[in-house]
Amino acid sequence: MNYPFSHIGIPTTDDKNWDGYYEAGRIHFTDFSKDEFLVEWVKFDPDSPMPEMMRTIPHVAYRVEDMEEALRDREILVETFSPGEGVRVAFIIHNGSPVEFMEIKES
Template identity: 40%
Template structure:
């Protein structure tokens, strides 16, 4: 597992907003700081659990998402927001954790 970012939900605006209408949210660039902090504001109709929309999460890159999910309570099923990236959220001790499998041969984004 490799740390990727920490996502911090907010309801207010923030510098460097990146709208993601397909995902019903707005984010900041987690690579613009040495700590991987990403602000996240969710649209009112965003289809995510309240836990994800209200509690900060840590995100880790994993080699095998299916294997990494075993034994955990899945709160957002595996999905692919962009080609080459598959993500899922699990709940660990009452907090959301994002697991990310990145196929760098396909993924054109700087994840």
């Protein structure tokens, strides 16, 4: 595995200047690329269907070229979904913590 680091995501209950909202997951998020330390803040609505681990434990995220290959033989926390055009993400459990894989197709 040689996946480039993308960002760290930190769950919060505080209000921030949200850059986006993923309706299916009921997740508010900031744009990590605007943060000098690549921090993405995430806030989950009370009725979010996302797993408790994702809602309460920070995650690290890596860019992957092939999502299916990256997920092979991994413990899946959240199946692959698309929060925006050209982007697919999935979460795995690694040593008891969430890890995000991001596949971005440049247009």
